[in-house]
Amino acid sequence: xxxxxxxxxxxxxxxxxxxxxxxxxxxxxxxxxxxxxxxxxxxxxxxxxxxxxxxxxxxxxxxxxxxxxxxxxxxxxxxxxxxxxxxxxxxxxxxxxxxxxxxxxxxxxxxxxxxxxxxxxxxxxxxxxxxxxxxxxxxxxxxxxxxxxxxxxxxxxxxxxxxxxxxxxxxxxxxxxxxxxxxxxxxxxxxxxxxxxxxxxxxxxxxxxxxxxxxxxxxxxxxxxxxxxxxxxxxxxxxxxxxxxxxxxxxxxxxxxxxxxxxxxxxxxxxxxxxxxxxxxxxxxxxxxxxxxxxxxxxxxxxx
Amino acid sequence: xxxxxxxxxxxxxxxxxxxxxxxxxxxxxxxxxxxxxxxxxxxxxxxxxxxxxxxxxxxxxxxxxxxxxxxxxxxxxxxxxxxxxxxxxxxxxxxxxxxxxxxxxxxxxxxxxxxxxxxxxxxxxxxxxxxxxxxxxxxxxxxxxxxxxxxxxxxxxxxxxxxxxxxxxxxxxxxxxxxxxxxxxxxxxxxxxxxxxxxxxxxxxxxxxxxxxxxxxxxxxxxxxxxxxxxxxxxxxxxxxxxxxxxxxxxxxxxxxxxxxxxxxxxxxxxxxxxxxxxxxxxxxxx
Amino acid sequence: xxxxxxxxxxxxxxxxxxxxxxxxxxxxxxxxxxxxxxxxxxxxxxxxxxxxxxxxxxxxxxxxxxxxxxxxxxxxxxxxxxxxxxxxxxxxxxxxxxxxxxxxxxxxxxxxxxxxxxxxxxxxxxxxxxxxxxxxxxxxxxxxxxxxxxxxxxxxxxxxxxxxxxxxxxxxxxxxxxxxxxxxxxxxxxxxxxxxxxxxxxxxxxxxxxxxxxxxxxxxxxxxxxxxxxxxxxxxxxxxxxxxxxxxxxxxxxxxxxxxxxxxxxxxxxxxxxxxxxxxxxxxxxxxxxxxxxxxxxxxxxxxxxxxxxxxxxxxxxxxxxxxxxxxxxxxxxxxxxxxx
Numbered sequence: 001x002x003x004x005x006x007x008x009x010x011x012x013x014x015x016x017x018x019x020x021x022x023x024x025x026x027x028x029x030x031x032x033x034x035x036x037x038x039x040x041x042x043x044x045x046x047x048x049x050x051x052x053x054x055x056x057x058x059x060x061x062x063x064x065x066x067x068x069x070x071x072x073x074x075x076x077x078x079x080x081x082x083x084x085x086x087x088x089x090x091x092x093x094x095x096x097x098x099x100x101x102x103x104x105x106x107x108x109x110x111x112x113x114x115x116x117x118x119x120x121x122x123x124x125x126x127x128x129x130x131x132x133x134x135x136x137x138x139x140x141x142x143x144x145x146x147x148x149x150x151x152x153x154x155x156x157x158x159x160x161x162x163x164x165x166x167x168x169x170x171x172x173x174x175x176x177x178x179x180x181x182x183x184x185x186x187x188x189x190x191x192x193x194x195x196x197x198x199x200x201x202x203x204x205x206x207x208x209x210x211x212x213x214x215x216x217x218x219x220x221x222x223x224x225x226x227x228x229x230x231x232x233x234x235x236x237x238x239x240x241x242x243x244x245x246x247x248x249x250x251x252x253x254x255x256x257x258x259x260x261x262x263x264x265x266x267x268x269x270x271x272x273x274x275x276x277x278x279x280x281x282x283x284x285x286x287x288x289x290x291x292x293x294x295x296x297x298x299x300x301x302x303x304x
Numbered sequence: 305x306x307x308x309x310x311x312x313x314x315x316x317x318x319x320x321x322x323x324x325x326x327x328x329x330x331x332x333x334x335x336x337x338x339x340x341x342x343x344x345x346x347x348x349x350x351x352x353x354x355x356x357x358x359x360x361x362x363x364x365x366x367x368x369x370x371x372x373x374x375x376x377x378x379x380x381x382x383x384x385x386x387x388x389x390x391x392x393x394x395x396x397x398x399x400x401x402x403x404x405x406x407x408x409x410x411x412x413x414x415x416x417x418x419x420x421x422x423x424x425x426x427x428x429x430x431x432x433x434x435x436x437x438x439x440x441x442x443x444x445x446x447x448x449x450x451x452x453x454x455x456x457x458x459x460x461x462x463x464x465x466x467x468x469x470x471x472x473x474x475x476x477x478x479x480x481x482x483x484x485x486x487x488x489x490x491x492x493x494x495x496x497x498x499x500x501x502x503x504x505x506x507x508x509x510x511x512x513x514x515x516x517x518x519x520x521x522x523x524x525x526x527x528x529x530x531x532x533x534x535x536x537x538x539x540x541x542x543x544x545x546x547x548x549x550x551x552x553x554x555x556x557x558x559x560x561x562x563x564x565x566x567x568x569x570x571x572x573x574x575x576x577x578x579x580x581x582x583x584x585x586x587x588x589x590x591x
Numbered sequence: 592x593x594x595x596x597x598x599x600x601x602x603x604x605x606x607x608x609x610x611x612x613x614x615x616x617x618x619x620x621x622x623x624x625x626x627x628x629x630x631x632x633x634x635x636x637x638x639x640x641x642x643x644x645x646x647x648x649x650x651x652x653x654x655x656x657x658x659x660x661x662x663x664x665x666x667x668x669x670x671x672x673x674x675x676x677x678x679x680x681x682x683x684x685x686x687x688x689x690x691x692x693x694x695x696x697x698x699x700x701x702x703x704x705x706x707x708x709x710x711x712x713x714x715x716x717x718x719x720x721x722x723x724x725x726x727x728x729x730x731x732x733x734x735x736x737x738x739x740x741x742x743x744x745x746x747x748x749x750x751x752x753x754x755x756x757x758x759x760x761x762x763x764x765x766x767x768x769x770x771x772x773x774x775x776x777x778x779x780x781x782x783x784x785x786x787x788x789x790x791x792x793x794x795x796x797x798x799x800x801x802x803x804x805x806x807x808x809x810x811x812x813x814x815x816x817x818x819x820x821x822x823x824x825x826x827x828x829x830x831x832x833x834x835x836x837x838x839x840x841x842x843x844x845x846x847x848x849x850x851x852x853x854x855x856x857x858x859x860x861x862x863x864x865x866x867x868x869x870x871x872x873x874x875x876x877x878x879x880x881x882x883x884x885x886x887x888x889x890x891x892x893x894x895x896x897x898x899x900x901x902x903x904x905x906x907x908x909x910x911x912x913x914x915x916x917x918x919x920x921x922x923x924x925x926x927x928x929x930x931x932x
Contacts (some may be wrong), residue, residue, distance in 0.1 A: 025486055030393055037389040038401065040382045044454050045404050047429070048411070048419040055422065094328045101321035113325070115565050120333060122561040122568075124515030125413075126535040127554045130542070131336040134343050134551065138674035138695060141339045147674065150852070155675040165332055178576070188315050198316035220409065227412030229518035230535070234542075237675045239625060239660045247412045247518070252661075254418060255794040256633060257822045259802065266415040273410035281403045359929070425803040443788045443805070525788040526746065528928040540791070543665040543749045545672065545690050546920065 052270045055263035067253070067261035068268065075241045076249035076265070079160065083232075083245060084225040087164040091221055095172025096214070100202075102173075103180025104188075114177070120169040128166045129234025132159060155237030160245065163231040168221045175217030179210045212287035216280060223276040227269060337558065344555045347548055355552040364534040365556075371445055371533075372513035375452030380506040383460025384498065390461070391468040408457045413518030420451055421522045443525030448533065451519045456509030463505035467498050467575070500575035507571060511564045515557065622858050624657045627677035629664035629751050629841070630793045631815045635878040636681070642874055643865050647858065655858055663792040664751030665690075671697065671846060678850050678859040681843040683751025685709070686910035688844050697848040711840040712866035713880035716900055717759040719831040720800065720809040720816050727807045731833045732763040735808060736781040743806035744786055745796045747918055751841075752793035756810040757924065758913060759837035762906045766835060776923060783927045801828060812839065813895070814879035838900040 136153040191201040229247040236243045253262035424431040424442040434441045479489040517535040524531040541550040640657040647655045664683035671677045672695040703710045745753035764778035790796045800809035850856040865871045872887040882888045907913035917923045
C-alpha cells in the first residue's frame with residue numbers, strides 16, 4: 001500500500017548533482033546494477049505481459065475481436081464496470097471522510113482506527129469473500145431473514161459489489177491520510193476566519209491541495225476493483241451472463257478450452273492495468289510540475 | 305461512545321467525518337468480521353485446535369509463510385536495487401520501467417496466475433529450459449514463491465524510492481571525503497537511511513503474499529501437504545460443506561493479518577519520522 | 592450531526608437493497624431458470640437449453656431462458672446451500688445433491704426416487720487419456736501404479752469427477768483375483784503417489800494434461816475424454832479403455848424450495864423430464880453421455896466402447912457410505928497424504 005508518489009526534487013536542486021563523481025559508482029558497477037535490475041523487471045513484468053498478448057493474438061485479430069464481442073464477455077465487462085462504478089465512489093467518499101477525521105484531528109483510538117482501515121488490505125481475498133457468505137448466505141447470520149424477504153445479496157450483484165468494496169476499502173483513505181496530516185490546518189483556519197463555511201473551506205482550500213493524491217488513490221482503487229478475483233469468486237455463483245465479472249470470465253473461458261479467448265479478455269484487463277499506469281504517470285508528472293512551479297514562485301517571492 | 309475525544313482543532317466536520325468513517329467501517333468490515341468470529345465461536349476450543357493444528361493445515365501454513373517470506377526477501381533485495389537504479393542512474397527506457405513497476409498491483413491476479421503458469425509450465429518459455437536442468441518451477445513450492453514474488457514486487461520499490469530521492473547527498477559526500485570507500489558509504493550511510501522504508505515495504509509484500517489466492521492456485525499444483533496454500537485449504541473445506549473448518553482457518557489467517565499490521569504501521573511511522581529528520585525538504589509523499 | 596450520519600447509513604442500506612432485486616419470477620410469457628451444474632456439462636446444456644426452449648415455446652407459448660452456472664460439483668452444491676437460486680441442479684454425483692438436502696433442506700431426502708432411473712437421465716464412465724501412440728503402453732489400471740508413470744487426476748475432495756476416478760480405481764483393485772479392502776487401499780495409495788498435480792476440478796486436470804503436457808495419463812470422464820479430443824485434436828492424445836470401470840451416474844433434481852418460491856416448478860419439472868425424451872437423449876449422446884433410452888443407445892452404440900461396468904451401489908453401498916469412509920476428513924483418501932505412513 002505504500003506505493004508512493006515519487007514526487008522527486010530532481011531538477012530543482014542542480015547543486016546536488018555537482019558532487020556525483022565523489023559519491024558515484026564506477027561505470028562497470030553501475031551497468032551491472034542496471035543490468036540486474038532490468039533483468040529482474042523483465043523476468044517478472046515484461047514476460048507475463050508479453051505472454052498475455054502473444055496468446056491473445058495467437059489466432060489472429062479476427063478471433064480476438066470476436067471473443068470480446070460475445071454476449072457473455074460483454075455482460076462480464078458491464079458487470080465489472082458496474083461493480084467498480086459503485087465501489088470506487090463509495091470508497092472515495094469514505095476515504096475523504098476518514099482522512100479528514102484522522103488527518104486533521106487528534107482523538108483517542110486513532111491508531112486503532114488506522115489499523116482497522118488497513119485490515120482489508122492484508123486479509124486474504126478468500127477470507128473476505130467468506131465473511132460475506134457467513135453473513136448473508138442462506139446458512140449465515142442474516143440469510144434466513146433475507147430469504148424471507150426475497151432479498152438476494154450473495155450470488156447476485158450486491159454481493160459482488162460488497163466484496164469489491166471490501167478489497168479496495170483502504171486505498172483512497174491511505175493515500176489521503178498522510179497528505180492531510182502533512183498539510184496542517186493554517187490554511188483552513190484562515191479561510192474559516194475570513195468567513196467561509198465548512199464545506200466551502202473543504203472544497204476550495206483542502207480539496208485542491210490533495211487532488212493529485214486523491215486521483216492517484218482512485219486510480220489504484222479502480223484497478224484493483226476491476227481485477228479482483230478471489231473474493232468475487234467466492235460470492236459470485238458464476239451464473240454466465242449475470243454474475244460473472246471479467247476475471248471470472250477469463251477463468252471460465254480458460255476452462256472451456258478457449259485459451260485464445262481467455263487471453264483476449266485477459267489482455268483487456270492487462271490493457272486496463274497499463275492505462276492505469278499511464279494515467280498514474282501523467283498524474284505524477286502534472287503534480288511534479290505544479291510542485292516545481294510553486295517552488296519557483298516561493299523562490300521569487302523570497303527574492304522580492 | 306466509549307472514546308473520550310480530545311479535539312485540539314477548531315476545524316469543523318469532525319463529528320460527521322468520524323461518524324461516517326466508523327459507520328462505513330462497521331458496515332463493510334467490522335460487522336462481517338464479527339460474524340466470522342461468531343461462527344468460529346460455535347466450536348469448542350478443542351475442536352478449533354484440532355482443525356487449525358491438523359498436519360495438513362500446518363503444512364499449508366508452512367508453505368504459505370515460507371513462500372511468502374522467500375518472495376518478500378527476494379523483493380527486499382531486488383526492490384532496493386531497482387529503486388536505487390531508478391533513482392540514481394539514467395539509462396534508456398528508465399521511465400518505462402519506472403511506471404511498469406506497479407503492474408503487479410493493477411494486473412488481476414487470475415491473469416497473472418495463468419500467464420505465470422504458461423511461462424513456467426514444463427513446456428513454457430522458461431519452464432522448459434528450467435526443466436531441462438532438472439528444476440521444477442510450476443507445480444512446486446518454487447512456483448508458489450515465483451507467483452508471490454510477482455505480486456509483492458511494487459511494495460519495496462515504491463517505499464524505498466521516495467526516501468532515496470529525498471536523501472541528502474551531502475552525507476554521502478561527507479563520508480566519501482572522510483575516506484570511506486563507496487561500499488562503506490553505502491552500508492553505513494545509505495542503508496541505515498532507507499532501512500525503515502525497505503522493511504516496511506518488505507512487511508507489506510509479506511502480508512499481501514500470505515493472503516494471495518488467485519495467482520497461486522494456477523501455478524501451485526495444489527498437492528495436499530506439499531503445494532497447498534492456506535487460502536486454498538479454506539476453499540477446499542468450504543467445498544466439502546465444512547463451514548466450521550473453513551471459518552476456523554479463516555480466523556487464524558485474520559489474526560495473523562492483524563498481527564502483521566502492527567509492525568507495518570510502526571515501520572511506516574519510523575520511516576516517515578526518519579525522513580523528516582534527514583531531509584531538508586518536506587517530502588510530499590504518501591504512504 | 593447524528594441525524595446526518597443516520598441518513599447516510601439509511602441511503603447506503605437502501606442502495607444495497609435496491610440492487611438486491613429478486614430475479615427470475617415466472618410471469619406471463621417469460622420465465623428464467625437457473626441450472627447449476629458441474630464442470631464438463633457446459634456443452635451438453637448449451638445444446639439442450641436451446642432445444643428445450645424451442646420445445647417449451649411450441650408447447651406453451653412461453654419463452655424460457657435457462658441460465659447456466661458451472662464449476663466443481665461440490666462447489667456448486669455449496670453455492671446452492673448458501674443461497675444460489677438454482678431451479679434445477681444437475682451435479683456429478685448423488686452425494687452432492689444429498690448434501691443440499693441435508694445442509695439446507697431445500698429438497699426432500701428421497702429426491703432421487705422422483706425421476707426414472709435414480710434421477711439419472713444419462714450416464715458416463717471413467718476412461719484414460721494418453722499421449723498419441725501411447726508411448727508408456729498404458730492399457731489398464733495396473734499400469735497406472737507402476738513406478739515412473741505420472742498420472743493426472745483432480746482432487747476428490749473438491750471434484751465430483753475425481754471421486755468417480757477414485758472409486759473406479761478402488762473397485763478395480765477390489766475385483767481383482769485375491770482382491771481385498773486392504774489391497775484396494777494399497778492400490779489407490781500407490782496410484783496417488785504417482786499424481787504430480789491435483790487440480791480442484793476436472794477441467795483443470797484436462798488443461799494440465801493437454802495444454803501443459805504434464806503426465807503420462809489422464810483419468811477422465813468418458814464424455815470429457817471424447818470432447819477434449821474433439822476440441823484439442825486427435826493428433827496429440829488418444830483414449831484408452833480399461834478392462835473395468837465404474838458406471839458414473841450424474842443425477843438431476845429440481846430444488847423444491849426455490850421453484851416454489853419463484854413459481855417455476857412446472858417448467859423446471861418439464862425441463863428435467865425433457866432430458867428423458869428421445870430428443871433429450873439424442874443431445875446427451877451427441878455430447879458423449881451414454882443415453883438411457885434403448886432406441887437412442889442402439890443408434891450411438893458404435894461410439895461408446897463396451898466396458899465391464901460396476902456400480903457404486905454394489906461396491907460401496909451408495910455414495911453416503913463411500914463419502915464417509917473415503918473422502919471425509921481423516922478418511923481413506925486423507926490417509927494417503929499422511930506424512931508418517
